[in-house]
Amino acid sequence: MDVPQRLIDRISEFEEADRAAAPLAGAVHRVTRRDAVKNALSGSALGHQLHPVLTDLPIGAWTMASALDYFGGTRHADGARRLVALGVLSAAPAAAAGASDWSDSYGGDRRIGLVHGVMNLAATGVHACSWVARMRGRSKAGVALSTIGLALTAGAGYLGGHLSFARGVGVNRTAFEPAVTEWTRVAALHELEERKPLRVEAAAVPVVLVLVDGRVHALSATCIHAGGRLDDGMVIDEDSGPCLVCPLHGSTFRLADGGIERGPAAVPEPRWQVRIDSGEICVSRRTVPAARGF
Numbered sequence: 001m002d003v004p005q006r007l008i009d010r011i012s013e014f015e016e017a018d019r020a021a022a023p024l025a026g027a028v029h030r031v032t033r034r035d036a037v038k039n040a041l042s043g044s045a046l047g048h049q050l051h052p053v054l055t056d057l058p059i060g061a062w063t064m065a066s067a068l069d070y071f072g073g074t075r076h077a078d079g080a081r082r083l084v085a086l087g088v089l090s091a092a093p094a095a096a097a098g099a100s101d102w103s104d105s106y107g108g109d110r111r112i113g114l115v116h117g118v119m120n121l122a123a124t125g126v127h128a129c130s131w132v133a134r135m136r137g138r139s140k141a142g143v144a145l146s147t148i149g150l151a152l153t154a155g156a157g158y159l160g161g162h163l164s165f166a167r168g169v170g171v172n173r174t175a176f177e178p179a180v181t182e183w184t185r186v187a188a189l190h191e192l193e194e195r196k197p198l199r200v201e202a203a204a205v206p207v208v209l210v211l212v213d214g215r216v217h218a219l220s221a222t223c224i225h226a227g228g229r230l231d232d233g234m235v236i237d238e239d240s241g242p243c244l245v246c247p248l249h250g251s252t253f254r255l256a257d258g259g260i261e262r263g264p265a266a267v268p269e270p271r272w273q274v275r276i277d278s279g280e281i282c283v284s285r286r287t288v289p290a291a292r293g294f
């Protein structure tokens with residue numbers, strides 16, 4: 001096993017980190033408990049997670065600052081200093097979105113995310129010191145600090161990439177569901193009780209059926225956010241109509257189109273078409289248009 005993987009495994013298994021992670025996650029939950037805040041930081045309005053979008057700015061600014069430091073000569077010193085400042089300023093919203101995502105993780109993922117966040121915080125601090133040094137005319141110290149900061153940013157980015165690509169954090173959990181385009185019988189109508197979610201399967205894909213006011217709704221039963229079972233969720237009424245709340249982190253999906261009323265989900269839940277044939281419920285993903293985030 002290679003060294004980075006062994007290191008990540010160590011972090012993942014370091015349970016002592018939970019003593020800091022648990023209260024910190026609780027504090028982030030308190031700050032993000034309002035729907036508008038959670039939706040904004042999750043990227044629910046974008047239909048895409050916000051954190052990876054926002055990280056491009058500080059990483060890009062700091063990388064370009066170092067490129068100017070090493071290849072631009074003294075005539076680009078002002079530009080490099082401004083880029084360092086831009087990176088520090090733009091790190092704040094990226095960190096806020098990342099903290100919101102992180103607060104909904106558990107176990108090893110949360111420990112790795114904690115180290116990712118601490119490294120990014122340290123990188124931002126070092127870059128801020130670089131900016132101060134540059135403002136005081138200590139350009140060599142500024143360049144050295146930027147280099148250290150960029151190395152920390154790269155290490156943090158490695159951990160962030162590992163969380164997404166190796167551990168599947170933040171990945172749409174329904175992305176690999178096969179498209180069931182044939183009408184498939186999944187239940188008899190009399191099996192459904194008003195507002196009580198029923199888990200069924202269409203060609204081995206889990207689907208949740210919900211009967212509300214005589215209308216049968218169908219969504220994929222696996223929450224797109226982190227795989228929660230939507231059939232264990234609660235049906236509530238919002239202004240936009242009946243919604244299903246995920247029991248794991250409270251993502252709230254409209255039954256009519258799978259759109260998001262509340263994050264942390266950033267992508268709409270797949271909606272299935274429903275047809276009733278002689279008292280039998282049939283579902284299909286054939287012609288359902290993509291739902292909007294809001």
Ligand code: FES
Nearest residue numbers: 223226228246249
């Ligand atoms: S699994 Fe997180 S909101 Fe559903």
